[in-house]
Amino acid sequence: xxxxxxxxxxxxxxxxxxxxxxxxxxxxxxxxxxxxxxxxxxxxxxxxxxxxxxxxxxxxxxxxxxxxxxxxxxxxxxxxxxxxxxxxxxxxxxxxxxxxxxxxxxxxxxxxxxxxxxxxxxxxxxxxxxxxxxxxxxxxxxxxxxxxxxxxxxxxxxxxxxxxxxxxxxxxxxxxxxxxxxxxxxxxxxxxxxxxxxxxxxxxxxxxxxxxxxxxxxxxxxxxxxxxxxxxxxxxxxxxxxxxxxxxxxxxxxxxxxxxxxxxxxxxxxxxxxxxxxxxxxx
Numbered sequence: 001x002x003x004x005x006x007x008x009x010x011x012x013x014x015x016x017x018x019x020x021x022x023x024x025x026x027x028x029x030x031x032x033x034x035x036x037x038x039x040x041x042x043x044x045x046x047x048x049x050x051x052x053x054x055x056x057x058x059x060x061x062x063x064x065x066x067x068x069x070x071x072x073x074x075x076x077x078x079x080x081x082x083x084x085x086x087x088x089x090x091x092x093x094x095x096x097x098x099x100x101x102x103x104x105x106x107x108x109x110x111x112x113x114x115x116x117x118x119x120x121x122x123x124x125x126x127x128x129x130x131x132x133x134x135x136x137x138x139x140x141x142x143x144x145x146x147x148x149x150x151x152x153x154x155x156x157x158x159x160x161x162x163x164x165x166x167x168x169x170x171x172x173x174x175x176x177x178x179x180x181x182x183x184x185x186x187x188x189x190x191x192x193x194x195x196x197x198x199x200x201x202x203x204x205x206x207x208x209x210x211x212x213x214x215x216x217x218x219x220x221x222x223x224x225x226x227x228x229x230x231x232x233x234x235x236x237x238x239x240x241x242x243x244x245x246x247x248x249x250x251x252x253x254x255x256x257x258x259x260x261x262x263x264x265x266x267x268x269x270x271x272x273x274x275x276x277x278x279x280x281x282x283x
Contacts, residue, residue: 067097
């Protein structure tokens with residue numbers, strides 16, 4: 001076991017190489033981001049039991065995607081999964097990634113309340129909604145929609161019962177009392193419907209491919225995007241080929257004194273070219 005794995009999170013996040021990598025990814029925002037990582041564990045007793053290095057790996061993926069892990073922002077979460085941490089992207093994070101790709105002219109995901117849904121045909125995707133016809137605050141379903149800059153559109157409606165069945169079947173953390181499914185069901189439901197429509201019908205740039213691969217997974221190595229596939233049940237899986245390296249292997253970068261790598265090692269690392277051939281999402 002390396003020295004890194006023995007350190008508590010508060011110390012681990014202050015080591016030179018880790019601070020340096022977050023600074024490379026986030027610039028002047030790195031200190032604020034580090035604070036948000038610590039805050040993410042404060043109100044979650046189960047996450048406090050997770051291996052600190054697995055929390056850092058999740059945070060590196062979030063930083064490389066430029067998504068905040070502050071739970072109040074809803075872009076991404078670090079949640080407990082056994083003795084490890086799991087990386088999850090919120091619906092707001094998916095919206096951010098889609099907009100940054102420059103391929104979407106419109107994108108939306110909304111709760112549908114009792115009385116608002118008049119009709120939905122899943123074969124033709126014809127949907128009739130009346131936002132003025134809400135009869136109660138009870139959510140009966142979730143609606144997602146996008147329009148690409150080339151004019152292509154796609155819409156999707158799932159009932160609340162469909163989302164619940166999907167979550168129970170495919171989400172590793174659906175039954176956890178500390179997971180987002182428990183603390184903010186609507187947010188996870190919107191994320192699930194939006195991720196489904198994007199993964200299956202939208203063009204995915206490199207960042208969105210990385211997001212699809214890492215979402216709802218334990219991150220073993222943020223450099224190679226090695227994610228835990230020992231449990232094949234996970235949210236709306238999308239098989240995506242490894243593409244550009246987005247974060248370093250921390251343990252390889254740090255010796256027993258937590259020094260930064262030598263100039264020779266840096267030069268050798270810089271000559272390694274990533275594979276950048278993308279593979280689109282499967283249905």
